[in-house]
Amino acid sequence: MLGIGAEEYHERQAAMRRLAARSGLEGVVAWSRGGSAQDRYADVYHLTGCYQHQPFLPDVQGRWQARGHAAVVLPVDGPALLLTDSAAVGEPPPAAPLRTAPDLVAAVAEHLRGAVRPGRVGLVGGAAMAAPWWCRLRSVLPAHELVAADELGWAARRVKSAAELRLLRASGALGGQATGAAWAAAVPGATEAEVAAAAVAEIVRAGGAYYGMGISSGARSHTYAACDPAPYRAGRRLSAGDLLRFDLYGSVHGYLFGLARTWVVGAEPTTEQRRLLAAVRDSALAGIEAARPGQRVGEMARRCQEVFERSEFAAHHGLPPQGQAGPWGHGLGLSFEPPWVSCEGPGAGERIEAGMCLVLGHRIAIPSVGGAAYQDGVIVTDSGPEIITPGL
Template sequence: MKPTDEVLAERRARVAKRWELTDEVVVLRAGEPASWSGTDQHFAFLPHPDIAYLTAVGSPGTTLAFDAAAGEWELFGPRFTSERLVWEQPPTPVGQPLDELGAWLEQRGERTVIELGAGAAMPQALPSSAAPDKADTPDADTADAAAETAPGDNADEHADASTEATVLRLSAAIALERMTKDDAELDDIRQAAAASTAGFEWVYQHAAPGMTEREIQVGMEAQFYAAGAPRVAYDSIVASGPHGAYLHYVYAGDDPLRPATRTVEAGDLLLIDAGAQFGGYASDVTRTMVVGADPTDEQEFLWKLVLSAQQQTIDMCRPGIVWKEVHLAAARILGAGLVELGVLQGDPAELVSAGAVALFFPHGLGHLLGLSVHDITSIPYSREPSDDPVLSKLGPDRVLGPGMVTTVEPGIYFIDALLCDPARREKFAESVVWERVDELRGFGGIRIEDDVLVTDGDPEVLTAAIDKPIRIG
């Protein structure tokens, strides 16, 4: 559902209130498509998510400007020349013509102009003394604090640090508004989930031994499009057998010019991580199934273990819960199961804190979802970076609140790069039963993922309509 003008005005008003600017001019740019070398084509374009949130417009070149002194927003959109119209269909005209932006800025005189969105210089993080607590809203003093703590005594260095801190603070303010989804956003995510449902249902009905990963991917994505999705939310992961041990296994990852694809064999695990996009909003779903045969004892045990971890941690997705605690709960559940299977030995909580469980569950439990698959990445100070193997891949460590949408995706994998490393084998000699691990090499991986809306009450699984069969074909 495209947001109404009233909804867009409310979003902009909330952002402007967070910015607390007085005289500055802010320019947010959607960006331009990147050229495909050697052709007259461009790579697929998506606008910067901040401007998509504030305008619901996706055309290249779209620009939104804000005059803080007047408290007014102005939208500018591209207009094509006659010659260009011979080759390309024009974007839907919005706002003032883009070539009038320069004159609009000149009318604002010598006031400070802050560039946001595509092309803005985004620092990786504020100095630690300037970064607000993860549960707090960035305050108006952040830029000054960043400038005071910037290294060097040169005035230009201080000015650059202050500018970077301002860009980060204003971008973070938009991100904090984007974190809580309104009804229009949730409607788009639900439509993306419905298109994803159609694709996974096709897989359940058609995937069988003898098909290639690529055939399954193409058949699934065709159903996404047939159900109304304009594009996939990200490159689909369709990984069979040992390929499931690569967390981001994708077609053509080995050789973009002559990609290989594996043929699914009876008894293989098939891990599919895919999702449709609608209105710019992503869905993100993973299912793992045994194809064409009954699961082995290990496959069934680990599949049920991952499902149990997911069900229990989905139930934890309630207001006031810190995401780190949800992640650690999943790790403890998975650790206890690996002890029962004979892969690990010891107390599950201690195995988690020591990093042994992270050998088999090496990623975060999930991430926020919205206009980006990994949403709200414009707040790099959401948490302090960690060298802890349990928390290094955690993602933004937020306090959950109503209106947030997060994925919940526990998994167990047998990854040679981790499990065949001599240093790790030595470090975990007492906690990992390496003989048992070697028996399971080539197992691949199992991941189960859903998109979850945090509400005032019970969590709502937005992708609940997508079944979770342990066997297909």
């Protein structure tokens, strides 16, 4: 059965207490966003399984503060408390006592004073906390020093449990199904919007949650998406021979999938298009093959880079501008996570462990040539990499 049981959430809370104590903290506040967004929800969800769909609303003094957000206050020597602005958090119930308050900031401050000893308190998920809320907490809690502690959240979520890996496999499979639906819809005469709709419908039909996409085609295939809140161009109809570049993100029970594919619409690829498609695909697969326990992150990235540099595409066009596509990949779970798969820089010397989930891939975007992307999800196992996003 898919899902995380209450016992595992309680184990996660205990693990976070241990991480906080080792860091010299008296407790942590995990802060997350809801409102049907899939950015910045992971820290509260990881500890309690709670996600609320109340959308964000601007603060109204005396009526509500931080609508659409939630917090967990977790002392190192006491029970967790979940604080939200709405009791309508759905089923199953969260794995922590729940208290609701229209002013979430005031409720967090009140509980910190009473439940957490004076001293340093780690804030996990601070990127989702608006500056006025942060400043208010600091001003009304002179005995508690709030310090950024996102590294605790990353550390707690780095290696996945068996239940999490089952969810990630299910999520990757759904991503493959949705991408297959998009591919089937990508025929000459169809619009980018119709391709997007086929993928979103497949995700929703299967009970997943749509997160986002980047889609572009033809002469604009080197761009990531339309410059509009809708990532597709509703009036742009596909023609035979067009490159269609498609990135898709979504989740199953909060656990994300991320994959990218590029197709030639209604025709066999030209020689130039074959070179482009092979370069992104082969470099990504080389990195996936290197995703084994004990491998350093930088070595995995260098393997991707070496294969790309030896590609026919690179031989004919040279290397794209440095850093054009960013890192070669990243961790995956309840969010896009470290480690960032780069040849150099922070984390390059880090070693991969069994039980980690990664996304590896590459994107080329050259206006005079076109754009292509290839990306797969992979679980690191003791016996080698396990690709969880079906190929097309």
